[in-house]
Amino acid sequence: MTADPAALVQVRDLKRVFDVSKPWLNRVIERAPRQFLKAVDGVSFDIRKGETFALVGESGSGKSTVARMVVGLLPPSAGTVTIDGVSMHDAAAADERQRLRRRIQMIFQDPYASLNPRWRVGRIIAEPIRAFGLIEGEATIAERVGELLSLVGLHPDDRSKFPHEFSGGQRQRIAIARALASDAEFIVCDEPTSALDVSVQAQILNLMRDLQERLGLTYLFISHNLAVVRHMASRIGVMYLGRLVEVSEGRQLFAAPRHPYTRMLLDAVPDLAMVGKLRQSVKGEIPNPIAPPPGCTFHPRCPLVFDRCRVENPPVIDGVACHAVQATREAAA
Numbered sequence: 001m002t003a004d005p006a007a008l009v010q011v012r013d014l015k016r017v018f019d020v021s022k023p024w025l026n027r028v029i030e031r032a033p034r035q036f037l038k039a040v041d042g043v044s045f046d047i048r049k050g051e052t053f054a055l056v057g058e059s060g061s062g063k064s065t066v067a068r069m070v071v072g073l074l075p076p077s078a079g080t081v082t083i084d085g086v087s088m089h090d091a092a093a094a095d096e097r098q099r100l101r102r103r104i105q106m107i108f109q110d111p112y113a114s115l116n117p118r119w120r121v122g123r124i125i126a127e128p129i130r131a132f133g134l135i136e137g138e139a140t141i142a143e144r145v146g147e148l149l150s151l152v153g154l155h156p157d158d159r160s161k162f163p164h165e166f167s168g169g170q171r172q173r174i175a176i177a178r179a180l181a182s183d184a185e186f187i188v189c190d191e192p193t194s195a196l197d198v199s200v201q202a203q204i205l206n207l208m209r210d211l212q213e214r215l216g217l218t219y220l221f222i223s224h225n226l227a228v229v230r231h232m233a234s235r236i237g238v239m240y241l242g243r244l245v246e247v248s249e250g251r252q253l254f255a256a257p258r259h260p261y262t263r264m265l266l267d268a269v270p271d272l273a274m275v276g277k278l279r280q281s282v283k284g285e286i287p288n289p290i291a292p293p294p295g296c297t298f299h300p301r302c303p304l305v306f307d308r309c310r311v312e313n314p315p316v317i318d319g320v321a322c323h324a325v326q327a328t329r330e331a332a333a
């Protein structure tokens with residue numbers, strides 16, 4: 001894959017294998033072999049500065065595992081993540097990575113789990129400002145906390161409350177304010193609105209878009225929900241069993257999906273304005289990720305399957321990993 005000169009984030013051939021073997025004694029008694037699960041299997045993409053790149057796919061497709069490797073929370077089994085030229089996993093880049101840390105933040109599905117319940121909101125938001133030494137003096141820090149609360153649509157006086165005194169949507173606003181407190185530029189959002197009511201989801205998504213415009217933020221946005229992704233993303237990567245099967249501009253993906261899996265996902269949600277959960281609506285089951293099908297892992301569910309698909313994993317060509325799409329392209333050329 002060629003490098004995009006405007007890319008802030010470069011992910012190349014990223015892989016992550018989990019050892020999911022039974023405990024040693026059980027294995028010996030049952031003569032069971034060790035088992036490995038390829039959660040992420042050779043994923044490459046770029047994220048340009050100021051854009052929202054979304055990863056979409058059914059549950060278990062590897063989206064969160066990619067997100068955790070991108071921010072450096074999980075080491076990859078192979079491959080690289082580079083942010084603004086700095087490797088996220090190379091030991092030699094530890095000092096540079098430390099300097100980069102402030103600029104990268106993550107927002108999770110359940111803000112309650114990531115906000116310290118015993119701290120008042122003012123302290124939660126001030127903590128990154130203090131940790132990174134961004135502002136000196138308590139009065140100036142307090143002023144900045146008030147500004148951040150206003151920026152996310154809360155009242156500066158909310159600083160004296162505890163997280164449990166807020167609704168789910170308000171707690172996500174607090175998590176966003178905390179992410180912005182360190183002057184973050186790149187925010188990885190893992191299902192940030194999936195736990196919220198539909199009307200509240202829209203408010204939070206609009207807030208995130210508004211903040212992106214005002215502050216020039218770059219987002220990696222993880223969601224299983226196509227309606228949410230359509231609202232947010234400039235470019236979309238579709239994941240299936242640990243692999244990227246299609247990467248397209250957002251508008252193009254919805255107007256003219258190319259990979260048969262993407263088409264299946266879109267067909268499964270006829271009215272995208274209605275929030276649809278992919279898991280219930282897509283035909284067929286995802287195969288067992290410990291023993292995935294050979295060749296293209298989508299082939300048992302694919303309407304366009306032919307012999308080659310059963311033996312050969314299709315490479316990503318022009319944003320699509322599909323032998324049938326490639327054969328049609330070659331026939332037309």
Ligand SMILES: Nc1ncnc2c1ncn2[C@@H]1O[C@H](COP(=O)(O)OP(=O)(O)OP(=O)(O)O)[C@@H](O)[C@H]1O
Nearest residue numbers: 018020037039058059060061062063064065066289
């Ligand atoms: N720590 C782990 N140990 C073993 N297997 C794991 C671990 N973390 C993830 N997995 C497996 O890796 C695969 C990908 O999981 P991941 O959470 O990245 O998918 P996802 O697309 O984000 O799905 P979801 O929306 O359900 O979180 C799944 O089969 C999952 O069971």
